[in-house]
Amino acid sequence: MPDYRAIFEAxxxxxIRVGSDNLPTEEIRKNLxxxxxxxxxxxxxADYYWVFVYVTFYSGFRAATVTARLPVIRKYFADFHLASSYGPQDIDRILHDPEMIKNRRKIQACVENAQTFKEIVSQHGSFQGYIDSFAPKASSTNLMRLKRELQHRFVGLGRVTTFHVLTDIGMPVLKPDRVMCRVFKRFGxxxxxxxxxxxVKQGGKxxxxxxxxxxYIDIVFVAFGQVRSTEFGLDRGICLEKNPRCSSCGAKEFCTYDGPAC
Ligand code: SF4
Known part of the structure; x- marks a missing residue:
């Protein structure tokens, strides 16, 4: 069995060590x-709806592009009551905002999801009430039932993005995105x-x-493998897709990657 604790600590x-070249250790620790x-x-x-909105936009786009556009996305999609009332003319207006991400399908998905959201809130009293009705923290079976339900009811949520929603609404599951999958593969x-x-299963371990x-497990591996995490002082990630910085890596003894740089 892998030594999960030792891998994680490494x-x-x-x-923290690499990030401290740019940011004081205490600040990195606090941010983590x-x-x-x-x-x-x-x-x-409103918080729940916002998770659905930004996950929809992040899916398939460069994270940095979406992060830069979050203020304008929020301008139109902070309120699901308002968003649920958008008609074709509103969608055109949003699409023609020069600051906005030009993707009709995503904008349309956020409008449709706002309508679904409204129905759910009126049925369950709150979105929290709806989530609780699955008792998702009681067992992984319940959690997967919630995942299937979200994927079925909301537009634009795929196999991976539904996990992204679950992670960001506080469910005990990590995001199996490209970074996580690559890093876990390299650790065998x-x-x-x-x-x-x-x-997902390995994240739970x-x-x-x-x-x-x-x-917390999620963010540490994300910071380790993604291109940039300025909140942790990393202007460049460590276990990058191309040219991983193996000479700076303290987890090398657990790594099975034998590509360039290692
Ligand atoms: S040794 Fe290199 S490839 Fe392996 S985990 Fe560390 S940075 Fe990634």
Whole structure:
């Protein structure tokens, strides 16, 4: 069995050590620690809807592009009551905003999802009430039932993006995105980068063996593998897709990658 605790600690300390070239260690620690309390946070209906909105936009786009456009996306999609009332002319108006991401399908999905959202809130009293009706934290079967339901009811949510929603609404599951899949494959935790369910399962093992919330496990691996994480002082990631910075990596002893740079 992999030594989950040792792998995680090696990755975490690498992130902090490399990031401290640009940001004081205490600040990195503070920014990381914020992710430890994420799962207990209460979300309002508006918070829940916003997760669906930004996940829809992040899917398939460069993260930096979407992050830069979040203020304009929020301008139109902060309120699901308003968004649910948008008609074709409103969609055209939003699409023609020079700051907006030019993707009719995503804008349309956010409008349709606002309508679904409104129905659910009126049926269950709140979106939280709807989520609780699945008792998703009681078992992984319940959690997967919620996942299937969200994927079925909301437009634009795929196999991976539904996990993204679940992570960001505080469910005990990580996002099996490209970064996570690549890093877990390099550590030999999954045989195939496309094994989404395998990556999710391995994420759960890290949480179990370290005692950390899954959201914290998620952000540490994301910071380790993604291109840039300025909040942790990383102007460049470490376990990058091309040219990973293996000479700076403290987790090398656990790595099975034998490509260039290693
Ligand atoms: S590929 Fe390089 S940076 Fe990534 S885990 Fe392996 S040794 Fe570390």
């Amino acid at each position: 990755v975490e300390s690498t992130v 620690d914020e992710y430890k309390s994420f799962e207990g946070k209460k979300l309002s209906d 935790l999954v045989a195939d980068e496309k094994d989404i369910e395998g990556v 890290f949480a179990e063996h370290t005692g950390h919330p899954i959201r």
